Amino acid sequence: MIARPKISRNEWKPAEIGAFEVGNFALLSCPGLGGPAGEPGFAPEPLPAWAAELCAAAATDDARGAPNHALVNAYDFDAEPRPFVFPHTDGPAYDDRTATLSCGADCVMTFSRRLAPEEVGVVAPSVACTVALRRRSLLVFSGAAYAAHTHAIDAAESDVVAGDCANADLAGVAVGDVLPRRGLRHSFTLRRAKPIPSK
Numbered sequence: 292m293i294a295r296p297k298i299s300r301n302e303w304k305p306a307e308i309g310a311f312e313v314g315n316f317a318l319l320s321c322p323g324l325g326g327p328a329g330e331p332g333f334a335p336e337p338l339p340a341w342a343a344e345l346c347a348a349a350a351t352d353d354a355r356g357a358p359n360h361a362l363v364n365a366y367d368f369d370a371e372p373r374p375f376v377f378p379h380t381d382g383p384a385y386d387d388r389t390a391t392l393s394c395g396a397d398c399v400m401t402f403s404r405r406l407a408p409e410e411v412g413v414v415a416p417s418v419a420c421t422v423a424l425r426r427r428s429l430l431v432f433s434g435a436a437y438a439a440h441t442h443a444i445d446a447a448e449s450d451v452v453a454g455d456c457a458n459a460d461l462a463g464v465a466v467g468d469v470l471p472r473r474g475l476r477h478s479f480t481l482r483r484a485k486p487i488p489s490k
Contacts, residue, residue: 325360328484329384335359335484349390349431349481358390358481366444368396368472375446378403378416381437385482388433393424396476399450400424402432402440416441420455423462423470424478430458448472 326336338346342361350357366374378401381389403416419440422430432442452459452468459465 323360323362325484328360328482329382329487331487332489333384333484333487335486345392345479346481349392349429351388351431355386355388355483358388358483360385360482360484362478362480362482364478364480366396366398366476366478368398368474368476373446373448373472374444376400376442376444378441378443380405380441381482383485384487385484387437388431388483389437390429390431390481391424392479392481393426393428393430394477394479395426396472396474397423397425397450397470398444398472398476399452399456399470400430401443401445402436403443405439405441418455420457421453422458423450423452423456423464424476425462425464428462 324336324342325338326333337343338359338361346358346361368374400422402419402422404419406414406416419436424430424444449469449471452464452466452470454466456462456464456466464470
């Protein structure tokens with residue numbers, strides 16, 4: 292798991308998405324860019340220039356290549372009910388690597404052990420670690436963090452940094468720090484979708 296502390300404002304230029312500009316966080320949400328991942332007959336579609344630039348920057352030096360799919364979500368932490376991300380995995384439609392660029396409000400993501408089907412509703416998932424998602428931070432996770440764990444963001448007014456925070460030093464936080472959730476958070480989730488043959 293890689294959690295880059297902050298991306299300099301100079302590294303990412305404001306880019307237009309439709310009629311909205313990323314630089315001032317006016318964007319509310321954007322469907323999956325790069326095509327309908329996971330559907331029969333899926334072949335990656337060209338990405339808008341700004342998304343292709345993000346995917347190229349998130350590429351690692353392994354043989355899998357750069358992400359080819361981008362999902363943009365917005366969370367208004369001042370809204371009621373409070374937004375949250377249900378515990379989930381990103382599934383088999385993608386290679387086992389996710390890169391998430393966080394912009395706007397800070398929050399904490401929780402990684403928990405993925406339950407076997409017979410454990411659901413019987414066993415409480417154990418927390419493996421938490422990660423502070425600071426504004427302009429990049430989180431990259433793969434392998435067991437991708438396949439054997441779920442990730443989630445609880446509904447809360449603020450997050451208290453716990454001893455299991457995997458990136459406390461990089462994020463500039465200490466155990467007991469309170470990260471208030473205020474305003475909008477935009478996440479840019481970048482993954483490499485797998486081609487799927489037509490049925």
